[in-house]
Amino acid sequence: MKIEGTYTFKAPQQKVWETFNSVEHLQEALPGCEELIETEPGKFDVFLKIGISAVKGKYKGKFEIADPNPPNSYKLIGQGKGLPGYVKGEAVISMSQEGEDTILSYDGDVQVGGLLAGIGQRMIGGISKMMIGQFFKSMDKVL
Amino acid sequence: MKPTAFEYFTPSTVQEALQLLESQGDEAKIIAGGQSLVAMMNFRAARPEALIDINNIKDLDYIREEEDELVIGALTRERTLEVSPLVKEKCPILAKAITHIGHLPIRFRGTIGGTLVHADPTAEIPITSVALDAKMKIAGPSGERVLNAGEFFLTYLTSAIEENELLVEVRIPTLPPKTTAWSYVDISRRFGDFAIVAVASVLSLDNDGVCKEARIAMGGVAPTPVRAKEAEALLAGQKITDSIIEEAAIKAAESDDVDPDSDYHATAEYRKAMTKVLTQRGLKEAWTNFEGSK
Amino acid sequence: MSGEKKKWVGSSYKRKEDMRLLTGRGTFMDDILLPNMKHAAILRSPYAHAKILDVDISEALKAPGVIGVVTGEDVKKASKPYPCGVTIPTKYYTCAVDKVRFVGEPVAVVVADNRYLAEDALDLIEVDYDPLEAVVDIEKAIEPDAPVLHENIGSNIYNHRFFKYGTDWDTLCQEADEVVKWKFNFPKYAGSPIETYGVIASYSSFENSYVVYNNYQGPFVNHALTAMALGIPENKMRWIIPTDIGGGFGTKTGIYPYCALMSIVAKKTGVTVKWIEDRREHLLASATCTDRVTYIEAAVRKDGKILGLKDKAMDTTGGYIRPPEPGCAYRSTGNHTGAYDIRNLDREVYIVATNKGLTAPLRGYGCQELYFSTERITDMAAAKLGIDPAEIRFKNFVQPEQMPYTTATGGYYDVGNYPAAFQKCLDIVEYDKMREYQKKARAEGRLVGIGLASVVDPSVTNIAYVAIGKTIEERKNERDKSGSGEAAIVKVDPLGGITVICSTNPQGQGHETVISQIIADEFGVHPDEVVVDSVLDSSDRLYSITTGSFSSRFASSGTTAIVRASRQCIEKAKKIAAHLMKIKVEDVVMEEGKFFAKDKPEKAIKLRHIAGAAHWNQYDLPEGIDAGLFGTSLWTMPTSRPPDGKDRVNSSNTYGFVAEAIVVEVDQETGEITFLKWASVHDAGTILNPQIVRGQVLGSIVQAIGGSMYEEQAYDEHGQCLTASFADYLCPTAMEMPKVDVDHFESPSVLTALGSKGAGEGSSMSVPPAIGNAIADALAPLGVVVDELPLSPSKIWHMIDEAKAKTN
Known part of the structure; x- marks a missing residue:
C-alpha cells in the first residue's frame, strides 16, 4: 500500500536531519521499540513490541538508511517479522527548510503480510498511517 | 484457530x-x-x-434515569438497552442505533462498556455517544474519573482507558421527544456488517421548528467517530428545509476531520461521497419522522 | 421407462436426513473418534512467493505434548508429485518443498496431543524465507519480465491451446454485418461449505497400508492418484467417508491433497492423526473457481443471428496446477456455444500460474466464467443492432426439432425445448410489462434494468474432457480416457429388508431420500422401509475413477445405476418366484412388493418370502441361480466417448437448460442494488423430488449472488489474501436473498432411466451473467459498460461517477 505525507517540525533542517539519523532518538521515538542496534553504519537490527488494543505482537526486523544525501533526503528500507505477520517497506524521506520550520515528506510503499493482512484489511491502512503519525509526533517531542 | x-x-x-x-x-x-x-x-x-471475566459483577448491569440523563452500567447488554422501554422513550436514538449492531445473538452478549472500550470508529454505540456528548465514568486504583466522549476515543481501537482501569458507567443525555428530531443511518455491505459509513443526527428544535442545536456524528471516516462541526454550525438557528439539509450534508463531507481510507470493500472517495449522502438522508429522515409524529 | 407415472418419484417425500442433521446427530468427520488419536496443525506460508532457505523445528519438537513434526523435505522423500492432465512438468507436492507459491501453502505439520498444543508448537517453528516478487494478475503473469513460479518450466504458462471449429474467423467477419468485441473479467470465489476439510489417517507398518477417513466428494480418481503419489498399490489405501458431509460445492472434489499429506504424517509419527481444517485455512488454501480474463468477439448479422464466436480465455489455477485441472477451461467444451445454434468457433485457451490459492471444480465449473462473457456479448450485440435481448436469444436458440443436436464442439444435447422454456421465464417475470415499467422509471431518472440469461446446464461429466488439455499429437500415445460411471448395490436381506449403497456419496443433497423414493417405486415398498447407507468405504463399495457426487450426476447417472441394480435384483426375484409358483418367468407379475401369476393375483408371494427362499433354503433354487438376492450396477452413459481427432468431445452427458430474468434498480447515489423481480426456470428433466430440487435451485442462486456481488478470494498486488475471514469474505445471508419465482420445464432425458438431468449447478452458471446483464441494462443510459464482477456498491458508484465525468 502506498504511504505518503508530510510533517512540519519547528526546528532547523540540520537538527532534524541529525535527529533522524541518531540511534538514540530513533529508539526513543519508534513506537514499541525495545532495542535498536546499529550493526553496520546505516544498518540496524530492531526489536519492537507493537499493536493496537489487545492485538499486540513482537517483531524482529532490520532496516537500512540508504542513499543518504545530507541533510536533504535518504531512503529507508525495512522489514520485520513476528507471529502476527510481517511488514516490509521502503520510503524516501525528504526534508526542506521553510522559514524556521522543516517540512519532512515521505513517499513509499508498505507491504503487510500474514495473519493481519488476511483478517485486518479493514483497518490496516488507517492504523499504518496512525503509527507513522505517532512516530513523527514522538520525534517532534525529542526535538 | x-x-x-x-x-x-x-x-x-x-x-x-x-x-x-x-x-x-x-x-x-x-x-x-x-x-x-x-x-x-x-x-x-x-x-x-x-x-x-467481569460478567459476575452484577451491580454493573443497570439502567436508570437521573434528571436529564440515562445512567447505564457498563455491563448492560446491548439487547437489554435495545428493548428497554426507558431507553426507547428517553433516548430512542440509542435503541435504534443498537438494532444496527451485527445480529441478535451478538447483541445478547455484547455490552455497552465493551463496545465503548473497543473503540471501533464504525461502531454504533461509540458514534451515538459522540453525537450525544455522553460521559464515561472510569474506575482506577486512585479512584474514579469522568471523560466525555470527545476525550474518550483516541484513535483506532484505542480509548483513553489505562491498562489498570475499568469503565464502570455511561451517562447519556435524554432527548425531549417533542423538540428532538433524530436518526441513525448507515451503509454496509450486508445486513449486520460493520458500517462503511454511519451518521447519527440529533436536532434540538424550538416550537417554531427552528433548529437550535444540531449534533451530527460520523463513523467510518476517521480514526474515531467525529462531529460534523461545520454542518452543525450551518444548521444552528435555521429552519429545516431540503436545501439546508443538502448544504449541511455537503459541509459534513468536506470537513477536515473526514479523511477516510480505502479498503477492499470501499474506496476513500466512495466513503466521502457516502458521508454526504447519509448525512443528507439521515437529516431528512430525522425531520420527516419528527414532522410525522406531531 | 421414463414416461410412467410414479407413486414416489416426483413427490416431495420428506427428507430422511433432516431429523439427524437438524438435531446435531449427524456423523461428520469431526465426530469420528479413534483410539489414541492425535491432532495435527499446519504451518502455512505468510508469503505469496518465497524460497524456503531453512525450516528449524528443533524448538517445536521440545514443546509440550508434541509427538512429531513433518516438513517439506519429509514429504519430498515420502511421495511423488501428482500427475496432471497437461504436458508441462510442474511438481505439486502436498507440502511446500523448496519454495512457497501462495499464501497459505503448507510448510510443516505438527502432531500433538490436542490442537491447542499443536498450534502452540507451530509458533516455535522458525522458517527462513527469501521473499520473491509475486504476480497475481493473469495477463501480467505471461509478460516476459514476470516472476516465474516454476523454474523448471521457465514460464508461467501451464497450458496453451488453440481450437478452430467450422468456418475460419476472418472469412466469417466478412459475411457479418457487425463484429462486437469486449474484454471481460470473472472473479475468483469459493464454495464455503459449513464443514471444512477433515482427515484422519493411520498407517500400519506391518502391511505397509493406510486407512484414511476424509470428507471427499469424488471423483474417485483421487484415490488412485493419492496411491500413486505415495508409491503404494491402490488396494493398500482404504478410504472411508462418513455418512454425513457438511456441504462440498466442489471444494471437496479434485485433488484433496491433505489425504496424502496426513498419510505421510501418520507414517512418520507412527500415530493416528486427525486434522480438521479451520475456517481461515479454508478461506486461504482450500479451493476456488478460476478467475478468468476473456477477450471475446461475436460476428453477427443484422437480423441478430450470431454467425460465430472468437474468444481468448485466460484462466489461472494458482500457484500449482493439480487434477482435474485443466478442466476449468475444458469441462465446458461440449456446451461452449450454450443454447445457441452457432457452428463457428475460434478459441484460444491459456492456463497460467499466479501466486494465488489453488482451484477445484467449484459449482458450475468453468460455465459461469464462460457464460458471463458469451451472455454479456450477446446482450452487447443486441444493443449494437437495436434488437431486444430476448429477441436475439429467440433468433439463435437451437430449435426443438433439431434435437438430438450435436454442437460444433462435440456436445450431444439429447432433448430440450429452449424457446418454450425461455418464454416461460419471460412470462413469469412479465417481461413486456417490466419493459414498460422500465420506460416510466427511466423517465423519472431511475436506473432500472432487466437482465436475461439463457444457458445450457451440463451435468454428468465425461472424464474425456481432461484429455482436451493435450493436443491430438500429444495424446496419440496415451490410453484414451472416457466415462461417467456411477455404481449401486441393492441388497435384499434374509428377512426381506432392502439396503442400498450408491457411489454418489452425498454432502447434504438428500440422496438417501431420493434413493428411498426410487426403490419404493421399483419394489413396491414404502420409502420409510428402505435403508440407504451413505458411508463410502473403498474396500467394500463399488466405485470407479469417475464415481462420486460432483457435476450434478446423482440425479441422472446415480439414479440410473440404482434403477438398473434394482431391476437386476427384481429379475432374479422373478425367477425365484416363478420357480416357487411353478410357472413360467414371463407369467410373473410384480406389484406393490408382491409377486403373482398374472391370472391368479390372489395367490401372491411377498418379497420377504422370495428373499427367505434365496437365503434360508439355498438348495431349492432354480438352475443357474446363486443364493442371496441383490443387484449391482456400475453404469456409464453410452454417450461418454473419448475426444475425436478434431478436438470435439461430449464433455458432459445430460444437458439441461436454465433461463433467468432479473429486474434490478440501482441507487444512483449509493450504488446499491435492489432486486425488484426475478424469475428462474429450469429444465432438469424429470423432477425426482420437487422440494429437494427447489432447495438446490435456491442454493445455487444464493451462491451465485455471492460470486456476483459479495464473495471474492481477493489478493493485493503482493499476493496477500485480503479475505481470510468471514468478516471480509462475504457470504450472502438470508437478508440478501431476494424473492425468486422458480419454475420448471421438464423435457425428460432419453438417456437416463428416470428421465432426470442434473439439477445441482444450474443457476450458478446463469445468475452471474444475468446479474451482469441486469446492472448493465440499468446503467446503459449513462454509457456504463459492465464487464466484471463482483459488483459492490463502491464499484458501481465509481462506474457511474466516471461515466458522468466523461459526459461533462
Missing part, C-alpha cells in the same frame, strides 16, 4: 477486578461480552496471558 493458554479470573466486585488488573499487569484483558475479544484470541491475534 485455537487461542493460546491463559489464566482465568472471575471477580465479583469492581474492587476485585481492579486488584486483578494491577496484579496481572498489562498482559491481562478484561472480558465482558467477548464479541470482539474472543475472535481475536481464536485467531491468535490477541494473546492475553490472563482473562479477567
Whole structure:
C-alpha cells in the first residue's frame, strides 16, 4: 500500500536531519521499540513490541538508511517479522527548510503480510498511517 | 484457530477486578461480552496471558434515569438497552442505533462498556455517544474519573482507558421527544456488517421548528467517530428545509476531520461521497419522522 | 421407462436426513473418534512467493505434548508429485518443498496431543524465507519480465491451446454485418461449505497400508492418484467417508491433497492423526473457481443471428496446477456455444500460474466464467443492432426439432425445448410489462434494468474432457480416457429388508431420500422401509475413477445405476418366484412388493418370502441361480466417448437448460442494488423430488449472488489474501436473498432411466451473467459498460461517477 505525507517540525533542517539519523532518538521515538542496534553504519537490527488494543505482537526486523544525501533526503528500507505477520517497506524521506520550520515528506510503499493482512484489511491502512503519525509526533517531542 | 493458554479470573466486585488488573499487569484483558475479544484470541491475534471475566459483577448491569440523563452500567447488554422501554422513550436514538449492531445473538452478549472500550470508529454505540456528548465514568486504583466522549476515543481501537482501569458507567443525555428530531443511518455491505459509513443526527428544535442545536456524528471516516462541526454550525438557528439539509450534508463531507481510507470493500472517495449522502438522508429522515409524529 | 407415472418419484417425500442433521446427530468427520488419536496443525506460508532457505523445528519438537513434526523435505522423500492432465512438468507436492507459491501453502505439520498444543508448537517453528516478487494478475503473469513460479518450466504458462471449429474467423467477419468485441473479467470465489476439510489417517507398518477417513466428494480418481503419489498399490489405501458431509460445492472434489499429506504424517509419527481444517485455512488454501480474463468477439448479422464466436480465455489455477485441472477451461467444451445454434468457433485457451490459492471444480465449473462473457456479448450485440435481448436469444436458440443436436464442439444435447422454456421465464417475470415499467422509471431518472440469461446446464461429466488439455499429437500415445460411471448395490436381506449403497456419496443433497423414493417405486415398498447407507468405504463399495457426487450426476447417472441394480435384483426375484409358483418367468407379475401369476393375483408371494427362499433354503433354487438376492450396477452413459481427432468431445452427458430474468434498480447515489423481480426456470428433466430440487435451485442462486456481488478470494498486488475471514469474505445471508419465482420445464432425458438431468449447478452458471446483464441494462443510459464482477456498491458508484465525468 502506498504511504505518503508530510510533517512540519519547528526546528532547523540540520537538527532534524541529525535527529533522524541518531540511534538514540530513533529508539526513543519508534513506537514499541525495545532495542535498536546499529550493526553496520546505516544498518540496524530492531526489536519492537507493537499493536493496537489487545492485538499486540513482537517483531524482529532490520532496516537500512540508504542513499543518504545530507541533510536533504535518504531512503529507508525495512522489514520485520513476528507471529502476527510481517511488514516490509521502503520510503524516501525528504526534508526542506521553510522559514524556521522543516517540512519532512515521505513517499513509499508498505507491504503487510500474514495473519493481519488476511483478517485486518479493514483497518490496516488507517492504523499504518496512525503509527507513522505517532512516530513523527514522538520525534517532534525529542526535538 | 485455537487461542493460546491463559489464566482465568472471575471477580465479583469492581474492587476485585481492579486488584486483578494491577496484579496481572498489562498482559491481562478484561472480558465482558467477548464479541470482539474472543475472535481475536481464536485467531491468535490477541494473546492475553490472563482473562479477567467481569460478567459476575452484577451491580454493573443497570439502567436508570437521573434528571436529564440515562445512567447505564457498563455491563448492560446491548439487547437489554435495545428493548428497554426507558431507553426507547428517553433516548430512542440509542435503541435504534443498537438494532444496527451485527445480529441478535451478538447483541445478547455484547455490552455497552465493551463496545465503548473497543473503540471501533464504525461502531454504533461509540458514534451515538459522540453525537450525544455522553460521559464515561472510569474506575482506577486512585479512584474514579469522568471523560466525555470527545476525550474518550483516541484513535483506532484505542480509548483513553489505562491498562489498570475499568469503565464502570455511561451517562447519556435524554432527548425531549417533542423538540428532538433524530436518526441513525448507515451503509454496509450486508445486513449486520460493520458500517462503511454511519451518521447519527440529533436536532434540538424550538416550537417554531427552528433548529437550535444540531449534533451530527460520523463513523467510518476517521480514526474515531467525529462531529460534523461545520454542518452543525450551518444548521444552528435555521429552519429545516431540503436545501439546508443538502448544504449541511455537503459541509459534513468536506470537513477536515473526514479523511477516510480505502479498503477492499470501499474506496476513500466512495466513503466521502457516502458521508454526504447519509448525512443528507439521515437529516431528512430525522425531520420527516419528527414532522410525522406531531 | 421414463414416461410412467410414479407413486414416489416426483413427490416431495420428506427428507430422511433432516431429523439427524437438524438435531446435531449427524456423523461428520469431526465426530469420528479413534483410539489414541492425535491432532495435527499446519504451518502455512505468510508469503505469496518465497524460497524456503531453512525450516528449524528443533524448538517445536521440545514443546509440550508434541509427538512429531513433518516438513517439506519429509514429504519430498515420502511421495511423488501428482500427475496432471497437461504436458508441462510442474511438481505439486502436498507440502511446500523448496519454495512457497501462495499464501497459505503448507510448510510443516505438527502432531500433538490436542490442537491447542499443536498450534502452540507451530509458533516455535522458525522458517527462513527469501521473499520473491509475486504476480497475481493473469495477463501480467505471461509478460516476459514476470516472476516465474516454476523454474523448471521457465514460464508461467501451464497450458496453451488453440481450437478452430467450422468456418475460419476472418472469412466469417466478412459475411457479418457487425463484429462486437469486449474484454471481460470473472472473479475468483469459493464454495464455503459449513464443514471444512477433515482427515484422519493411520498407517500400519506391518502391511505397509493406510486407512484414511476424509470428507471427499469424488471423483474417485483421487484415490488412485493419492496411491500413486505415495508409491503404494491402490488396494493398500482404504478410504472411508462418513455418512454425513457438511456441504462440498466442489471444494471437496479434485485433488484433496491433505489425504496424502496426513498419510505421510501418520507414517512418520507412527500415530493416528486427525486434522480438521479451520475456517481461515479454508478461506486461504482450500479451493476456488478460476478467475478468468476473456477477450471475446461475436460476428453477427443484422437480423441478430450470431454467425460465430472468437474468444481468448485466460484462466489461472494458482500457484500449482493439480487434477482435474485443466478442466476449468475444458469441462465446458461440449456446451461452449450454450443454447445457441452457432457452428463457428475460434478459441484460444491459456492456463497460467499466479501466486494465488489453488482451484477445484467449484459449482458450475468453468460455465459461469464462460457464460458471463458469451451472455454479456450477446446482450452487447443486441444493443449494437437495436434488437431486444430476448429477441436475439429467440433468433439463435437451437430449435426443438433439431434435437438430438450435436454442437460444433462435440456436445450431444439429447432433448430440450429452449424457446418454450425461455418464454416461460419471460412470462413469469412479465417481461413486456417490466419493459414498460422500465420506460416510466427511466423517465423519472431511475436506473432500472432487466437482465436475461439463457444457458445450457451440463451435468454428468465425461472424464474425456481432461484429455482436451493435450493436443491430438500429444495424446496419440496415451490410453484414451472416457466415462461417467456411477455404481449401486441393492441388497435384499434374509428377512426381506432392502439396503442400498450408491457411489454418489452425498454432502447434504438428500440422496438417501431420493434413493428411498426410487426403490419404493421399483419394489413396491414404502420409502420409510428402505435403508440407504451413505458411508463410502473403498474396500467394500463399488466405485470407479469417475464415481462420486460432483457435476450434478446423482440425479441422472446415480439414479440410473440404482434403477438398473434394482431391476437386476427384481429379475432374479422373478425367477425365484416363478420357480416357487411353478410357472413360467414371463407369467410373473410384480406389484406393490408382491409377486403373482398374472391370472391368479390372489395367490401372491411377498418379497420377504422370495428373499427367505434365496437365503434360508439355498438348495431349492432354480438352475443357474446363486443364493442371496441383490443387484449391482456400475453404469456409464453410452454417450461418454473419448475426444475425436478434431478436438470435439461430449464433455458432459445430460444437458439441461436454465433461463433467468432479473429486474434490478440501482441507487444512483449509493450504488446499491435492489432486486425488484426475478424469475428462474429450469429444465432438469424429470423432477425426482420437487422440494429437494427447489432447495438446490435456491442454493445455487444464493451462491451465485455471492460470486456476483459479495464473495471474492481477493489478493493485493503482493499476493496477500485480503479475505481470510468471514468478516471480509462475504457470504450472502438470508437478508440478501431476494424473492425468486422458480419454475420448471421438464423435457425428460432419453438417456437416463428416470428421465432426470442434473439439477445441482444450474443457476450458478446463469445468475452471474444475468446479474451482469441486469446492472448493465440499468446503467446503459449513462454509457456504463459492465464487464466484471463482483459488483459492490463502491464499484458501481465509481462506474457511474466516471461515466458522468466523461459526459461533462
